[in-house]
Amino acid sequence: MLDAIFNPKSVAVIGASNIEGKVGYSIMKNLKAFVEYSPDNKVYPVNPKYSKVLGFKCYRSILDIPEESIDLAVIAVPAEYVPTVLEECGEKSVKGAVVISAGFSEVGNYHLEDEIRTIGRRYNIRIIGPNCLGIINMYNRLNASFSKEYFKEGNITFISQSGALITAVLDIAPLLNLGFSKIVSLGNKVDVQESDILEYLIQDNTTKVVVLYIESIKDKKFIDSARKLAKVKPIITLKGGRSEEGVKAISSHTGSLAGDMQIYSAVFKKGKVLTVETFEELVDLMHLFSTQPLMEGSGLGIVTNAGGFGVMAADSCRKYDLTLPDFEPSTVEKLRKYLPPTSSISNPLDLIGDADTDRYRHALETLIEDKNINGILVILTPQEMTKPLEVAEVVVDIKEEIERRKLSKVIVASFVGGVSIKGSKSYLRKNGVPAYISPENGVEVLSRSYKYSIMKVQEDDCRYLEDIRSQLMEVKEENLDTIKELLSNPNEYNSKRFLKLHGIEVPKGYLVKTLEEAEYYGSILGDVVMKICSRYIPHKSDIGCVVVKPEDVGETFHRIMERGENYLKERGIKGEIDGVLIEEYIEGMELIVGGKRDKVFGPVIMVGLGGVFVEVMKDVSFAIHPITREYALDTLRELKSYKVLEGIRGRPKRDIDFVVDTMMRLGLIMELYPEIREIDINPLFVKEEGKGGYVGDALIIIEDEGYIGTEMGSRKYNR
Structure with missing residues (x-):
């Protein structure tokens, strides 16, 4: 139609x-x-x-x-x-x-x-x-x-x-x-x-x-x-509309961090869409993709008459994940015939400040034959011996030669200057060679071409995801009554029981209602963490209702219960305290993993640096369900803190597979239980490789929960 x-x-x-x-x-x-x-x-x-x-x-x-x-x-x-x-x-x-x-x-x-x-x-x-x-x-x-x-x-x-x-x-x-x-x-x-x-x-x-x-x-x-x-x-x-201004904070870390742009970034990533942040970038990429073949490898060859700008371009290669491969021996041999002895035959290739048109031509004709080179960035600064328009004509000739021979090579230019290179840049652009104001721009757009060449051929393997879906569907069918009871009162204890039922490990713990129970289970567990347990008290740490390794379990039980009761009384909240959660003390690298239901795209899963710094550092990344293993890994790799998971400076590598599995399970949980609006696991303790991890704290928010009023709706959880 x-x-x-x-x-x-x-x-x-x-x-x-x-x-x-x-x-x-x-x-x-x-x-x-x-x-x-x-x-x-x-x-x-x-x-x-x-x-x-x-x-x-x-x-x-x-x-x-x-x-x-x-x-x-x-x-x-x-x-x-x-x-x-x-x-x-x-x-x-x-x-x-x-x-x-x-x-x-x-x-x-x-x-x-x-x-x-x-x-x-x-x-x-x-x-x-x-x-x-x-x-x-x-x-x-x-x-x-x-x-x-x-x-x-x-x-x-x-x-x-x-x-x-x-x-x-x-x-x-x-x-x-x-x-x-x-x-x-x-x-x-x-x-x-x-x-x-x-x-x-x-x-x-x-x-x-x-x-x-x-x-x-x-x-x-x-x-x-x-x-x-x-x-x-x-x-x-x-x-x-990329800014966070005007985005209303909601009641979990996941919800408060899942702003409009974060969700859209996840959507574009899943849709294999290249994104830009400025109108200038949009035009740059539009010009590149409409005039050039794809850059099908990471190898960039830089040709320049200015060593400083060659260095700047080389620095950008590291930033944008391109490489500067060595030239093939045959390339080096051909280049020696045309370059002066003072020219260093390496990549970037510095033609020296007195480079004339012929020197550019010979260099470019040689580089398009080099199998190590997938893309070429031609840099020129105005010099006495260098004729910008003549060099531009050479670059266009090389571009046409690439097209005629159907070579898989990309060529772009960065003629850096003002008045003296204005006409040459116009000539390049009008003849299908993107020309950029700086070498860094050229490297960045070429990196996008290379990135797309990888994205377009990537396929998702859904077999492991389907295996987990089958497991969780079976769990739901066999435990309907238990699950209904747990979700009817999603305090931390019940939230953790719900997650454990669905294959996400939690620390050993007990919900205690009396001093005697607290002392008994404290003696069994050893080092413990004690927390108030009530769906009506989300900000447990803020009011002193979380105690790590208490010296006196009995006294701590009384203190936590008293503070929790005062909290409800002072705020006029008509809600119950279910008891105190006492559980074994767990250590590990702290991440946050959570889920939020977007009104358009459905379940969105967040992963990032966890603990009390999540709202400050905001080192988080989002993925749209369904999430395959490779998609989850790609989402994790976007984190600035990802290298810590891999192990740096003598620190052990963490169990990345456990994090991936948790992300996939959370997405499926939100798919199978549409009544869940948000899930927040913060922290998720991640052990060394092969040793899994545990849910440190958990929050589940159910749709239309009547108790979520101004107190919870206007503040973020800070447990």
Whole structure:
């Protein structure tokens, strides 16, 4: 059905206008090229005010158009009239609609948006918008938008929730000689979502690169659609609204740390989507992927006439996970013939400050033959002997040679300077060689190309995940009554029993209600930790209700119970204290592992540095369930503290498999128990490799728990 939107034969413009400056005028003006492109293409203006619009016969209603059905309707009328117009489109068997009109949910008119969604579904009309710029297909000259005209065929499809970003990209495009396949402004996304277009683009032969600007995603299908497309075409995404400001803290560590951007980062990671943080990065990657082959290995060759900038590029290679391989012996031998004795034949290759055009040419012709080199970064600074424009011409010649011979090599440039290199950089960009302001930029974009070459071929092995799912489903079936009882009162003791039942180890412990019980179990366990146990007291440490290795178990029992009772009394909380949890003292590296239920993407699992510093350090990473072993490991490797798990400076390697298994189990637990809103394990004690670990503290939050009021809802847990 989306083909009727992107490749229509008939287009009705409802709200067409003869008045310059009106949206309906701009759309009609833009659609002239569509009619001129093919005699089979038809455009029908619709507006009861006119008999003709820009030379086209105008109709009072879409129902008056003589054609039996219309492929695409472009609607640009005031918001309150859109439902009526869309009803008429349904009667006319319109297949697709682009609703340009604003005045819907963006200004609080949700009922109007619901109404047009309902009408669209009733008549099976696919709708883009409302509140959008429109759409463009370069290959049939369809400009169903009020953007300015720009028709350069290329391989980029740009999908954006912001019309302003589209107009900015189209204004930059001529400077970089960028060509597009399609431009899509999604607006409020009442119907067609990013996922619909991503799936459509899988079979679109004119699209090689997909670029997204996203402010929000409304459907979980995005992940699967992106993964399918990313196997064949790179997806580059800039997410708007990255800051944590305005994100409301909720009641667990996992919830409070799972801000909007953290969730989206996990979504993009699972969807194999390349992400950028700035508009500049977006344009840089757009240019690279649309003009160059993939960098299929990590080996970068650097050619420079400035040793300092070569060093800076080499430093960036370490940061961005690229390597500087030694040149092959045959490469070194060829280079010696053309380079002066003072030139060091190594990688980076310093051509010396007096490098002329021929020296660059010989070096680049030699490097494209070297099997160790997957990508080339050409650095130039203005020198007396170096002619920037001539060197730029050489670089373009080499790029064309790579294309002619179908070599798997990437070439980019960093001509560093100002006035004297301005023309050469423009020449490079217009001829398909990305040129960057600094060597570091060049290394970074090449690293993204290499990263995508790995991402696109990675496959998930789901067998172990399915084995655990079978185990946990069996646990649930065999223990329904016990589980129901545990989740009806998810204090720490019951939460830990629930987790142990599902294969996550907990310390040996007992819930004691009397002094005698406390002293008895304390004598059995040895070194212990004692904690108040009540679902109504989340902040146990804050009020002195957690005691590690108490000297007098009996006295500590009394003190903890007294403090817990005072806490409830002072706050007017009508809740019970279930007793004191006394359990064996456990040591190990402290992590946090938790789960949160996102309203769009479902269970999200967090892992990070644990203990009391989690809120300060925020060394955490997120993954979207379902989580395979390799996906869990990739998520762990994103942590700054991951190297500590591997063992550094004489410290033992930790049981990483235990952490991975815990992450997978938590995701499945949240899948199997939809009533669980959040799970928080902090700390998760991780022992040495092969020795597993234990849940140090656990919190389970159930949906719609009545006791979660201002006290718990307004503060983070700090146990």
